[in-house]
Amino acid sequence: MNPQKRFVWAFLFFLPVLFVGVFFYWPLLKIFSHALDGERINEFWSYLSSKPFRQIAWFTIWQAFLSTFCTMMLALPAAYLVARFSFPGKKLFQALTTIPFVLPTVVAAGAFMALFQRFGLDQGMFRLHHTVWALLLAHIFFNLAIVVRTVGSFWAGLDPRVEEQAKILGAAPWHIFRKITLPRLVPALAAAASVVFVFCLTSFGIVLLLGGPTRATIETEIWRQAVWRGDISVASVLAVIQLGAVMVMVLIMNFLQKRQAVVESKVELNPERASRKLLVGNILLLGILVGLPIVILVERAIGVGDGYSFQNFSAMADRISLVPLSSLAALKNSLLFAVVAAVLAALLGGVASFFVVHGNRWLSNFLDFGMMLPLGVSAVVLGFGMLISLDTPPLDLRSSWILVPIAHALLGIPFVMRTVIPTLRRIDPSLRESASLLGASPSKVTKYIDFPIAFRALGVGAAFAFAISIGEFGATSFLPRSPDRLTAPLVLFRLLGAPGEALRGQAMALAVTLMVITAATVILIEGSVFKRETIRSDF
Amino acid sequence: MKKFLLLITVIFVVITVTTCAEKKDDTVTLLTHDSFWISEGVFEEFTQQTGVKVEVQMAGDTGQLLASAILTSSNPSADVIFGIDNTFLQRALNADIFAVYESPSLSKVSEEIQLDTQHRVTPIDFGDVCINYWIDSFSSDLPPPKNLDDLIDSKYSGQLVVQNPETSSPGLAFFLATIAEYGDDWELWWAALRDNDVTVTSGWEDAYEVEFVAGGGEHPLVVSYASSPPAEVIYAETPIDSPPTGVLTDTCFRQIEFAGVVNGTKNQEAAENLIDFMLSNTFQQDIPNSMLMFPASNEAELPATFAEFAEVVEDPYMLDPEVIERNRNNWTERWTQIVLR
Numbered sequence: 091m092n093p094q095k096r097f098v099w100a101f102l103f104f105l106p107v108l109f110v111g112v113f114f115y116w117p118l119l120k121i122f123s124h125a126l127d128g129e130r131i132n133e134f135w136s137y138l139s140s141k142p143f144r145q146i147a148w149f150t151i152w153q154a155f156l157s158t159f160c161t162m163m164l165a166l167p168a169a170y171l172v173a174r175f176s177f178p179g180k181k182l183f184q185a186l187t188t189i190p191f192v193l194p195t196v197v198a199a200g201a202f203m204a205l206f207q208r209f210g211l212d213q214g215m216f217r218l219h220h221t222v223w224a225l226l227l228a229h230i231f232f233n234l235a236i237v238v239r240t241v242g243s244f245w246a247g248l249d250p251r252v253e254e255q256a257k258i259l260g261a262a263p264w265h266i267f268r269k270i271t272l273p274r275l276v277p278a279l280a281a282a283a284s285v286v287f288v289f290c291l292t293s294f295g296i297v298l299l300l301g302g303p304t305r306a307t308i309e310t311e312i313w314r315q316a317v318w319r320g321d322i323s324v325a326s327v328l329a330v331i332q333l334g335a336v337m338v339m340v341l342i343m344n345f346l347q348k349r350q351a352v353v354e355s356k357v358e359l360n361p362e363r364a365s366r367k368l369l370v371g372n373i374l375l376l377g378i379l380v381g382l383p384i385v386i387l388v389e390r391a392i393g394v395g396d397g398y399s400f401q402n403f404s405a406m407a408d409r410i411s412l413v414p415l416s417s418l419a420a421l422k423n424s425l426l427f428a429v430v431a432a433v434l435a436a437l438l439g440g441v442a443s444f445f446v447v448h449g450n451r452w453l454s455n456f457l458d459f460g461m462m463l464p465l466g467v468s469a470v471v472l473g474f475g476m477l478i479s480l481d482t483p484p485l486d487l488r489s490s491w492i493l494v495p496i497a498h499a500l501l502g503i504p505f506v507m508r509t510v511i512p513t514l515r516r517i518d519p520s521l522r523e524s525a526s527l528l529g530a531s532p533s534k535v536t537k538y539i540d541f542p543i544a545f546r547a548l549g550v551g552a553a554f555a556f557a558i559s560i561g562e563f564g565a566t567s568f569l570p571r572s573p574d575r576l577t578a579p580l581v582l583f584r585l586l587g588a589p590g591e592a593l594r595g596q597a598m599a600l601a602v603t604l605m606v607i608t609a610a611t612v613i614l615i616e617g618s619v620f621k622r623e624t625i626r627s628d629f
Numbered sequence: 630m631k632k633f634l635l636l637i638t639v640i641f642v643v644i645t646v647t648t649c650a651e652k653k654d655d656t657v658t659l660l661t662h663d664s665f666w667i668s669e670g671v672f673e674e675f676t677q678q679t680g681v682k683v684e685v686q687m688a689g690d691t692g693q694l695l696a697s698a699i700l701t702s703s704n705p706s707a708d709v710i711f712g713i714d715n716t717f718l719q720r721a722l723n724a725d726i727f728a729v730y731e732s733p734s735l736s737k738v739s740e741e742i743q744l745d746t747q748h749r750v751t752p753i754d755f756g757d758v759c760i761n762y763w764i765d766s767f768s769s770d771l772p773p774p775k776n777l778d779d780l781i782d783s784k785y786s787g788q789l790v791v792q793n794p795e796t797s798s799p800g801l802a803f804f805l806a807t808i809a810e811y812g813d814d815w816e817l818w819w820a821a822l823r824d825n826d827v828t829v830t831s832g833w834e835d836a837y838e839v840e841f842v843a844g845g846g847e848h849p850l851v852v853s854y855a856s857s858p859p860a861e862v863i864y865a866e867t868p869i870d871s872p873p874t875g876v877l878t879d880t881c882f883r884q885i886e887f888a889g890v891v892n893g894t895k896n897q898e899a900a901e902n903l904i905d906f907m908l909s910n911t912f913q914q915d916i917p918n919s920m921l922m923f924p925a926s927n928e929a930e931l932p933a934t935f936a937e938f939a940e941v942v943e944d945p946y947m948l949d950p951e952v953i954e955r956n957r958n959n960w961t962e963r964w965t966q967i968v969l970r
Binding site: 413568584 | 660663666668684690692693696700701704706720796829831833839846853860861863867918920921958970
């Protein structure tokens with residue numbers, strides 16, 4: 091390896107490592123070492139072996155498993171539809187599935203509760219409100235997009251001729267799916283499932299609002315201990331346990347993801363038109379799961395008195411006396427943060443993905459694993475950790491706005507990596523080899539083969555990071571902030587935090603605007619990515 | 630490739646440089662909770678008087694605010710902290726995060742709400758957590774309940790929404806009201822309330838904005854604030870003459886919010902000036918419309934909507950902060966056993 095190349099590799103490795111090291115591991119270590127007091131070990135132990143804690147731990151794990159399973163099951167048909175077929179409004183369909191992702195949990199939970207009321211599911215025999223089922227539904231609603239997107243984009247790149255040949259040879263469709271398609275999908279399925287699982291395991295707002303006060307997960311318990319009881323120590327012990335659970339899960343999934351190295355040359359796809367049955371079935375399913383809550387939100391945003399009007403939207407430019415910012419100004423902040431977070435996540439996640447796929451095996455395992463953990467850490471504990479670790483110049487960021495997009499980027503990087511890594515792995519090595527044989531330098535190989543193919547995945551990942559950032563509430567609410575830098579979800583929460591119809595109406599209008607912006611951005615990012623890909627692929 | 634690496638480096642350098650601007654000496658930092666706000670121009674008056682700018686930092690709800698203040702106490706980022714209320718006060722005092730400062734403006738503040746005799750904290754505003762009722766849901770046949778005793782009457786079965794005192798600030802305040810009223814018998818009252826089909830939510834938002842009639846729900850009684858009815862008027866979608874909700878003034882617990890100079894601040898003088906300023910008429914008279922609380926100063930005048938629609942609670946429930954802090958965790962644990970299990 092020549093020195094220059096070595097330098098490039100070191101750079102590729104250390105840039106993301108430095109980022110998560112400074113902004114994630116250092117704060118985490120600091121808070122743990124601050125809070126974990128060895129003298130209280132007996133106290134911790136008796137808490138951990140108490141019945142309430144065992145109930146919490148058990149509930150946390152089984153609801154996460156069940157939520158993940160249901161989400162995967164319900165999302166597969168849509169992923170299939172997106173991957174293999176063309177139909178009018180496909181891009182819109184894809185963008186719409188992303189919307190739930192940006193909805194702050196307060197708003198989504200409100201939409202679900204309104205939905206239950208509308209259909210009489212809030213009491214009586216078929217009560218959903220304040221039950222486990224409400225929680226499951228909401229988890230599916232939020233996480234469907236992850237599976238449809240990551241599995242869908244991977245599936246689209248699989249060579250469909252294998253299935254076609256099996257079909258010609260007389261295999262039954264179910265058989266083909268089980269024996270041929272499913273095994274090849276394992277890497278993407280594992281990647282999606284691990285993210286969904288981690289999300290459900292650490293879910294916070296949904297559990298509090300929809301699960302009702304009798305249900306607690308480790309995450310809500312961390313919050314209760316740290317904020318309400320002022321016991322950072324017990325909160326940290328819980329955070330360590332939660333992190334442990336997440337680590338185990340990520341390790342299993344990484345193993346599954348790698349065991350199945352799917353190598354295929356990308357073929358020019360001529361997607362069939364989707365059959366009516368598939369299309370209608372999918373649209374019905376997603377319409378109920380994703381569409382209904384959204385429709386309720388829109389209705390609440392434009393419902394004024396007994397009629398409909400856009401006054402809630404036009405009022406967004408005016409500041410309400412209770413809130414430091416107008417909704418419009420908050421949206422501007424959110425957009426700025428989301429762009430910074432998406433750029434950071436795409437750059438760092440892209441670099442890390444490239445190293446994970448092509449770098450030293452041990453280091454790349456380490457990197458792959460280490461970049462994933464921010465998704466699974468308690469927002470409360472990380473927020474407090476940042477507060478006590480990033481407190482001395484030159485890194486006194488406690489009052490800096492950059493902390494918010496940095497925290498968002500930490501959450502976005504795993505998404506970028508989950509979409510880019512499987513795609514990079516799938517690039518046929520013979521393609522790279524022949525390019526080298528034909529005299530292309532390694533950087534040329536990267537430039538003309540890896541980049542164009544990974545670009546689309548990078549776009550999908552960046553869109554995800556953007557969407558996560560613009561709707562993020564949990565981590566943001568635990569970071570210090572100045573009033574003129576409040577994000578839209580924070581303002582939205584403040585609007586819902588005081589009585590008055592106008593405030594509620596504006597909160598809903600703000601939520602709808604957030605959804606529209608996200609859908610539009612996703613369409614825009616992916617649109618430009620797709621175009622770019624066609625230009626590049628005919629070189 | 631090299632261009633790419635260069636680009637990344639440049640981005641990082643720019644970010645590092647822009648975020649590491651040095652803190653200036655002529656600012657005083659006020660750490661507070663998310664519900665804090667004051668109109669534009671109010672702090673500018675402070676700057677004109679003293680030449681010092683006020684930088685506001687928000688840290689989440691009151692619990693988060695206190696937790697961050699305690700965590701950063703060895704290297705505080707703020708000079709003044711505002712927003713610790715009487716339910717959290719003792720925890721803050723035990724953690725020694727405030728320095729003593731007796732403001733001359735305290736003469737304008739009633740002794741009743743000056744809870745810390747050592748003047749480590751100064752009362753700035755107060756409000757009452759009370760049960761609100763939806764006026765149209767009651768009539769002469771079924772008048773609204775009057776007091777806590779009435780709430781366990783089967784007439785009002787299934788009508789009340791309260792918040793979990795382990796996860797909500799008004800929920801905790803209302804819970805403390807029942808302890809102030811019934812003493813050790815509070816457990817009996819809550820058991821009876823549970824039998825009377827009370828609904829419990831995690832926070833104020835899902836109680837008021839979802840379960841209460843105002844938010845589209847079916848419950849006509851909810852734990853909220855005495856200032857909620859004027860807010861219903863001020864923030865109505867179509868202008869209304871009077872609020873659709875009323876307050877049960879015999880169910881109220883008084884919340885008092887305090888400000889204090891941070892122990893270890895390098896800006897002692899500016900911090901003290903800011904406390905004085907927060908008791909000035911300029912600041913105090915802005916509190917109702919900006920924070921939906923009542924000014925602590927007797928000299929401050931209330932805005933019209935507030936004067937007209939906000940119920941003045943004559944004799945609210947109160948508990949000694951020291952008693953609250955000492956018993957709180959045991960109480961809420963017992964409460965969870967009785968009401969939720």
